[in-house]
Each structure stands twice: as structure tokens, then as C-alpha cells.
Amino acid sequence: MAASTSGRQAWRHLMGNTSRQPASNILRQQQQQYRPAFSRQISSTTRASSRRAVPKSPSFSLRQQPLAQRSYSSGSQGKNTPPKGSNNQVKFWPFVIVIALGSGGYMLLINRQKEMPPTTSTTTGGQGSTPAFSPTDVTVLFVLGGPGAGKGTQCARLVRDYHFTHLSAGDLLRAEQDRPGSQYGQLIKDCIKNGDIVPMEVTVALLENAMRDAIRSSGGKKFLIDGFPRKMDQALKFEEVVCPAKLVLFYDCPEAEMERRLLERGKTSGRADDNAESIRKRFRTFVETSMPVVDHYEKEDRVVKVNATDTPDGVYADTQARLRKVLGDKL
Numbered sequence: 001m002a003a004s005t006s007g008r009q010a011w012r013h014l015m016g017n018t019s020r021q022p023a024s025n026i027l028r029q030q031q032q033q034y035r036p037a038f039s040r041q042i043s044s045t046t047r048a049s050s051r052r053a054v055p056k057s058p059s060f061s062l063r064q065q066p067l068a069q070r071s072y073s074s075g076s077q078g079k080n081t082p083p084k085g086s087n088n089q090v091k092f093w094p095f096v097i098v099i100a101l102g103s104g105g106y107m108l109l110i111n112r113q114k115e116m117p118p119t120t121s122t123t124t125g126g127q128g129s130t131p132a133f134s135p136t137d138v139t140v141l142f143v144l145g146g147p148g149a150g151k152g153t154q155c156a157r158l159v160r161d162y163h164f165t166h167l168s169a170g171d172l173l174r175a176e177q178d179r180p181g182s183q184y185g186q187l188i189k190d191c192i193k194n195g196d197i198v199p200m201e202v203t204v205a206l207l208e209n210a211m212r213d214a215i216r217s218s219g220g221k222k223f224l225i226d227g228f229p230r231k232m233d234q235a236l237k238f239e240e241v242v243c244p245a246k247l248v249l250f251y252d253c254p255e256a257e258m259e260r261r262l263l264e265r266g267k268t269s270g271r272a273d274d275n276a277e278s279i280r281k282r283f284r285t286f287v288e289t290s291m292p293v294v295d296h297y298e299k300e301d302r303v304v305k306v307n308a309t310d311t312p313d314g315v316y317a318d319t320q321a322r323l324r325k326v327l328g329d330k331l
């Protein structure tokens with residue numbers, strides 16, 4: 001309950017407020033950068049359209065000239081008396097030209113607007129909004145598995161060999177937790193220690209911002225989103241407002257092995273949740289909350305499942321083989 005209230009506040013804050021929060025700041029900067037660009041494009045399109053509507057085109061001049069000549073020469077000098085009915089033409093043609101130019105300009109504007117990029121949608125987060133990134137342009141693989149299954153270990157190898165950008169939701173949350181002045185610091189700390197899921201608004205915004213930063217700085221458009229989504233609401237929101245995922249890479253590992261690995265990692269990781277009590281809570285959250293996400297994607301036939309009990313290299317060989325089978329050249 002508390003988490004979801006905080007979540008709504010967080011979402012409002014991240015998406016609407018302009019305070020010191022980096023996610024909101026980055027998001028706001030993006031909007032500021034984006035909107036002027038978008039409105040510039042609209043106004044330049046409008047200007048371009050109206051420029052085209054100005055009677056400078058050869059076809060217009062060709063049609064305009066005889067009309068003008070007839071009109072000016074007919075009455076004043078009595079020469080070149082227009083043939084009968086030309087008066088009607090003089091009244092009719094400007095009307096046709098105005099309609100034609102108006103329609104032409106309108107069609108031009110419509111066509112130009114079709115070519116414009118879609119506006120970013122995370123700011124609304126509303127139903128039916130367009131994702132910020134198109135799945136034809138950006139590839140997202142969700143990497144899931146229980147705590148200690150080896151997600152991070154395998155992601156590092158995939159980055160090395162296939163130039164993915166690796167975004168760990170847990171790492172982003174820990175960075176936000178440690179950022180001086182973060183208003184989510186305590187909330188994130190409590191969630192992580194108790195093995196709970198941080199309200200999705202915070203995590204989705206952090207991920208979207210990190211994706212934008214990565215695309216801007218390196219141009220890389222292939223992402224491994226590690227340890228996310230851990231809850232159905234996160235999965236639905238991310239795919240709705242950020243980017244639909246291509247598939248879920250799921251590392252399957254028994255609890256006993258994960259516990260062994262985590263306790264070993266805990267000797268040096270410095271992580272507040274790599275201890276017996278937190279591990280127990282994380283396992284429960286994983287079974288109750290995160291496995292339904294895997295089941296959901298499995299029903300959609302979007303899961304690539306890998307047995308994670310082998311050595312890191314053995315698991316990686318299996319990962320490569322399975323991904324190649326599904327993604328082919330796109331890996």
C-alpha cells in the first residue's frame with residue numbers, strides 16, 4: 001500500500017515536477033529539447049507549405065499571365081477586346097486557382113506531418129500512448145532470473161561479443177539511492193533491503209532516461225535490460241510507454257545454487273541485500289511476483305529459457321546458441 005502511494009507520488013514527481021530529481025531533470029531537458037525541435041518542424045513545415053502556396057510556381061504563372069493580360073488590356077484601351085464569355089472566365093479562374101492552391105497547400109501540410117517523428121509518450125504515461133522508442137529501431141531484451149542466477153555475469157559477455165548496452169535496473173536503483181538529495185533514496189534502500197520491488201514509476205523513468213543517454217552518447221540501440229521487469233505492472237508500463245521488448249532471456253537456476261552464489265558474492269559485494277535474511281525475502285518476491293511475469297511472456301512465446309546451473313562459460317555457450325536460433329543476424 002505504502003509502496004503504491006509512494007509510486008504515484010514518484011510518478012507525478014518524475015513526470016511532472018521540475019525539482020532536483022535527475023530522472024525528472026533529464027526527462028524535462030529531453031522534453032525541452034524535443035518540443036522546440038518538434039514545433040520548429042511544424043512551423044518550418046507550415047512556412048514551407050505557405051511558401052509553396054505563394055504564386056511563384058511556373059504552373060501558376062503560366063495560368064495567371066493570360067488572365068492578367070486579358071483583364072488589364074480589355075477595358076482600358078478598347079484593343080484586344082476579349083471574346084464573349086471572357087468576363088465569366090475572369091471571375092471563374094481566380095476562384096478555381098484559390099481552391100486549388102488551398103487544397104494543394106493542405107495536402108502538402110498533411111503529408112509533411114506524417115513524416116514527423118512521434119512525440120515522446122512517457123510524459124503522459126496514459127493509455128494508448130505511443131512508446132518512446134520503436135521496436136523496429138531499438139532492440140530490447142529483458143534479462144530475468146532469480147537473484148544470483150547469473151544475469152549480470154551473462155550480460156557482461158553479451159556486451160563484449162554483441163555490443164549490447166547493459167542496463168541493470170538494480171544498479172540504476174542503487175545509483176539513485178546513493179545520489180545526494182534523491183527523494184527516493186530511503187524508499188529504494190528499504191525496498192532493496194526487504195527484497196521488495198521499488199514502485200515501477202521510479203524504475204521505468206530511470207531506465208528510459210538511461211536508454212536515451214546511451215543512444216545519445218554512443219548511438220547503440222540494442223539493450224539488455226537486466227533484472228527487469230520483476231512485476232507485471234512494470235512489464236506493461238515499460239512496453240506501453242518506453243519500448244516493446246523483443247524477448248525475455250530467462251536464466252533458470254535452483255534456489256540452493258542461487259543462495260550459495262549470493263552468499264559468496266556477499267563476501268565482497270558490499271550489497272545490503274546479499275545476506276541470508278534479505279536473500280530469503282528476495283526469493284519469496286521472485287516466486288510470488290516475478291515468476292508471473294516470466295509466465296506471462298512464456299504464454300506469448302517470447303521467452304528464451306537457459307539452464308543457469310553450468311559454469312559461466314557453459315551457460316554462455318547455451319545462451320549464444322539459443323539467441324542465435326531466435327534472433328539470427330539480429331543478435
Ligand SMILES: Nc1ncnc2c1ncn2[C@@H]1O[C@H](COP(=O)(O)OP(=O)(O)O)[C@@H](O)[C@H]1O
Nearest residue numbers: 147148149150151152153261265310311312315
Ligand atoms: N554459472 C555460474 N556458476 C557459478 N557462479 C556463478 C555463475 N554465474 C554467476 N556466478 C556468480 O554468482 C554470483 C551472482 O551472479 P550475478 O551475475 O551477479 O547474478 P545476478 O545478476 O543474477 O544476481 C556472482 O558472484 C557470480 O560471479
Ligand SMILES: O=c1ccn([C@@H]2O[C@H](COP(=O)(O)OP(=O)(O)O)[C@@H](O)[C@H]2O)c(=O)[nH]1
Nearest residue numbers: 147148169170191192195196197198227228
Ligand atoms: O526492477 C527492479 C529491479 C530491482 N529492484 C530491487 O533491486 C534489488 C536488487 O536487484 P538486482 O537485479 O540488482 O539483483 P538480484 O536480486 O537480481 O541479484 C531487488 O531485490 C529489488 O529490491 C526493483 O525494485 N525493481
